[in-house]
Amino acid sequence: MTKTMILSSLLGVSLIAADYSSIIESPDATAMIKKDLLSPAKVYEMPKECISSDPKVIARGSFMFHNLNGKKAKGKAPEGLAKKQMKPGKTYLPGDKIPHKQYGNCVACHNIEGAKGGGNVGPDLTGYKSMFMDSGIRDNAFVFQKIADPRVDNANTTMTINLTTKLFTTREICDITSYIVSDK
Numbered sequence: 001m002t003k004t005m006i007l008s009s010l011l012g013v014s015l016i017a018a019d020y021s022s023i024i025e026s027p028d029a030t031a032m033i034k035k036d037l038l039s040p041a042k043v044y045e046m047p048k049e050c051i052s053s054d055p056k057v058i059a060r061g062s063f064m065f066h067n068l069n070g071k072k073a074k075g076k077a078p079e080g081l082a083k084k085q086m087k088p089g090k091t092y093l094p095g096d097k098i099p100h101k102q103y104g105n106c107v108a109c110h111n112i113e114g115a116k117g118g119g120n121v122g123p124d125l126t127g128y129k130s131m132f133m134d135s136g137i138r139d140n141a142f143v144f145q146k147i148a149d150p151r152v153d154n155a156n157t158t159m160t161i162n163l164t165t166k167l168f169t170t171r172e173i174c175d176i177t178s179y180i181v182s183d184k
């Protein structure tokens, strides 16, 4: 009796399984997962004109560093930045909603001069110029790469990846880097 039950339940399962496989739609999960996966860590060369002491560049870098996205961003965006931005490559028709610009969210994890409620997940970047730049511990290219793709420096980092993910453009990362390494 027990043997028959086991046999029939085994058969039942296999029959049901065979049936289901023909009626259940099975999308290609591998392709879907691939789309959501991050591409591997990427080494970037810092462009020649990247670092600037132009106050407008520093103002943009500071604004991106201290703010979340456009909806939550405080104050007026400095020259050259907008609170709403069309996604590059996307066509917008009249009446389409233009998304809020994504800013850096850096203060969520880092403290720095003037930060309101700076986080402590990442190192405190206060006094970065004298402590890390003037001392020669870091250089511009390191800071640029760290922001562009921090996994190159630390494969297990919890920091956001900004250039490989296209959250920011190269120029925007140059603006943020210019701000971090500037005299404040």
Ligand code: HEC
Pocket (backbone or CB within 6 Å): 065, 104, 105, 106, 107, 108, 109, 110, 121, 122, 123, 132, 138, 143, 146, 147, 150, 153, 154, 156, 157, 158, 159, 160, 162, 176, 180
């Ligand atoms: C989710 C938390 C988090 C966010 C958001 C974040 N960081 Fe970081 N950051 C870290 C951690 C953690 C480190 C320490 C090194 C590591 O693990 O990669 C770090 C390291 C750094 C360093 C290297 C400091 C040094 O010289 O060792 C810089 C520069 C930096 N972050 C800049 C930024 C900027 C600019 C932003 C915003 C675009 C940002 N971080 C956003 C967590 C974060």
